[in-house]
Amino acid sequence: MSDRRSAQWYGGDDRNSYIHRAWMRRGLPADAFDGRPHIAIANTASDLTPCNAHLDEVGRSVADGIHRAGGIALNLPVVSIGETQVRPTAMLWRNMAAMAIEEMLRANPIDGVVLLGGCDKTIPALLMAASSVDLPAVVVPGGPMLTGTFRGVPLGCGTDVWKLSEEVRAGTLSADEFQRSESSMIRSRGHCNTMGTASTMGLLAEVLGMTLPGIAGTPAPDSRLLEAAHATGVLAVDLVEQDRRPSAVMTRASFHNAIVALAALGGSTNAVVHLLAIAGRLGVPLTQDDFDRIGAGVPLLADLQPAGRFLMEDLYRAGGLHAVLAEVQDLLDPAAVSVVGEPFVSVLDAARVYDREVIRPRADPLQMEAGIAVLHGNLAPDGALVKPAAATPALLQHRGPAVVFDSVEDLKERLDDPALEVTADSVLVLRGCGPKGYPGMPEVSNMPLPAKLLAEGVRDMVRICDGRMSGTAYGTVVLHVAPEAAAGGPLAKVRTGDMIVLDLENRRLDVDLPADEWAAREPSAEAARAYAAPARGWEKLYVDTVGQADTGADQSFLLGASGDKVSRESH
Template sequence: MSLRSDAWYSGDDRNAYMHRAWMRRGVPGSAFEGRPQIAIANTASDLTPCNSHLTEVAASVRNGIYEAGGIPLELPVVSLGETQVRPTAMLWRNMAAMSTEEMLRANPIDGVVLLGGCDKTIPSLLMAAASVDLPAVVVPGGPMLTGTFRGTPLGCGTDVWRLSEEVRAGTLSQEDFLRSESATIRSKGHCNTMGTASTMGLLAEALGTVLPGTAGTPAPDSRLLEAAHDTGRLAVEMVAAGRRPSDVLTRASFHNAIVALAAIGGSTNAVVHLLAIAGRLGIDLTLDDVDRIGSRVPLLVDLLPAGRFLMDDLHRAGGLLAVLREVRDLLDPTAITVTGKPLVEYLDSAQIWDPEVIRTREAPLLPEGGIAVLRGNLAPRGAVIKPAAASPHLLRHRGRAVVFDSIEDFHARVDDPGLDVDANSVMVLRGCGPKGYPGMPEVSNMPLPKKLLEAGVRDVVRVCDGRMSGTAYGTVVLHVAPEAAAGGPLALVRDGDWIELDVPGRRLSIDIPDDELAAREPSAVAAASYAAPSRGWEKLYVDHVLQADTGADLDFLVGSSGDQVSRESH
């Protein structure tokens, strides 16, 4: 078997000698004789608490690689903790993808196992793997176990938003709110709601890049280590078979991921990530595909924030494969997985063990659970909303705009008793897109004004060019494109303008004649708040980032470059 790593290790010349010698350090010479060199791209970090257990997972992967005859090589890569890094982890998703791609290409590696968990790590790893196109397989780190407070299960993220709003409304004491803190995170693992981390782990399997049946396994579950061991073995087999991401990640696999996204009630953030991964492969995936394929798919998983249960409930109830079996007729049967077999072949033995958590096709949680894509004169290139997490009575709504020019402006004024806002208002926040912030932060689910909370209001229509946490809820229109900082019409909205939302009709518009809207000057206050970095990654990002409707990748990273190194070492 000819291996890519042979270009480093094979032969008797000086370069081969040096490459082998520096890697020996107790390793036998047979390690370089036809044995696949498998990197373990590990996003473990103490500063990414959701991923801190991945070093343990890596040990099981290592054992599997050895058992199958490969050589495991742990490769630490950029780790992004959504809860810790400022201003937003999304600012560095593309950097993490680029650095991982370059390290995989630059090193004597034949294949790679990708270990991710927290929100941006799995997307960045898949973007990297798609661009370098070496045999690659993902092990999702898995969700945490459910914590409880005063006998009630807590969904991390979702219940933080809910409880903090109750404090502001005066229905929960600050003391009780803080008491819940130590109960929220019960174990290792990422968020236990159907947030972005859970969504992307499951979608990685729906895409075919995970050993089927693995995604969604709770982080503390010993079966995750078993799956990690088997994945290590599989990585060696993939190298022998020459099975690469370009074989697995096809238009058919993205079709299946979009169906899965709808059926599980997944995060809106997944749309941006799927578009970016597809862009690395040269697949022309669009927002219209997301709506066309997924918007009419029934919501079958009853999980927070759209439902009641949590991720360890989904696992015990049958997991992703049981969900996909219910919508098998909507899947593309030609899509294969990292095993080389079609995804649909793994659905025959899947079963629903708890029909309260995973609904049958005949009794869905909602008849349509997918992400809806909106267009109109306020979002010419599209915006998204998650109807399953919205208030049904607001899905068709007309209200007057209350405009905030930046997230700082919002925080300064939202609780002002004199703010001209009521339950029918449409709260508009701009300057939070990829360029404007920069990084497209998760601020679109704006907390409601205190005076509305005190009056019993728990949702109003909100419109923003940023993102929201996948654990959040509400009637929130996100990812408005073009963003205000890129010349989008959101920059032209003024207080009191009538905004119309029609989710069934897929429309988001401002009730102003086109010529009048075009004659307006963009908000100078908003423009003054847009990011204007002078150096470093932020400048590179702002100068080159694309809009949300194409995945917010950097323009020069779209597409793939393959696994060949431009020049050999001398």
């Protein structure tokens, strides 16, 4: 028998190995247990995760590639999280999915794994799990959907939902027209076609080195995705042969490159919390401030919604990820490698740009400095984020009075009250939306604007929250405030009328109060009454052990890697 990991189950002639082999002899040839690598296909396909519903078909192409290369392909359905479907928020389940996937990869007789994901949390959860187990692994991103149109205009998933819904509230679009756009937006299989979190994490999986080069960003209905999935299956067998593991691929250099790519693409702020969590599993030193230090001066080159005009199908035809990164190759760390064993940057010399409207030249970027900015101050001792590429430039230096909401429910109840004292200069503050407070850090930071201001033509305001926002969202939104209010953060002490100062240039977020007065102020009792207090199940475990946004919001007991060894053999 081989010395492969799977041989620990199938090798030998005792009763246990007999049972392991016999129960798998359902069409497998006898030589399936004589040293051929067993490759799991960790498949997040689910009808309740609409963006991943096509992954069964992708998985079949992966399996064909595994078989062609002499391996044994094994479909392994794993926890799937439908971003648009699950309540209270998909982020509540990311760590649970990562934990469950980790345990199944470790518990089963497999030598390597192909990770199939698409929707926002699935690729992060898969990478977190694979990092902890550290078996040879490779990702197949499910890809974005094709561009839909409404009234002759392209629709960006998510981004145009926010825009159109605000137009309804402003009285400039009828509810009937809004409903008609619903069937136009989702044109095909695949995840959101804007540079939201799903697109961002699919592309960054490649920048981290964890995909077949060139696959990321391939539209989900494109036949070339199935071709690349087949090639990934072949690659998975080679990864086992070479014993190339995630810890050898996702290095500090890889995360450096992911931060550069995040800025150049105008990617989602959610990538910060996901990359921090993945790095935490690998033991790679990465901090929230690294995103500002490495990415601040990177130009925005991809003219994609929500920061720009175009959509993911346009990026693919214009040259794709490699064409964008070729423009900033000098900012990348050449030490990073990919799963094929070659330097990541080695594929960039052949990249070409075919549409300079979609992928701007380095000398004429959409924005000169587009990285995620990290703010500190007496409102965010451990940091907060703002995405300048999605913000109104004039609002990035702002001073205004706070209008405070103690919960999402409080926001919904009072936001459109005609008696609400609010102006365009006000700063909307929403608390109780961090990992512990909600729980799960919902995408509510891009708060709707008050109806009376929308009617006046206001389309952006400074908004501050300890939650997240959709990667498809836009606006001058300060988010991921840490520590969150429910963890004792100072956001819990803000009162309506306090003067808030946002100073992007100096990376500051402060309430303008004397230090002694601010220190003596008690947190809001009303906010505390709204914080989550689950009594059982995953929600209780989550709230009791989850970390803050600035460290990736992972569970304290899941940090680091545990390897692929099972604790005990079966008897």
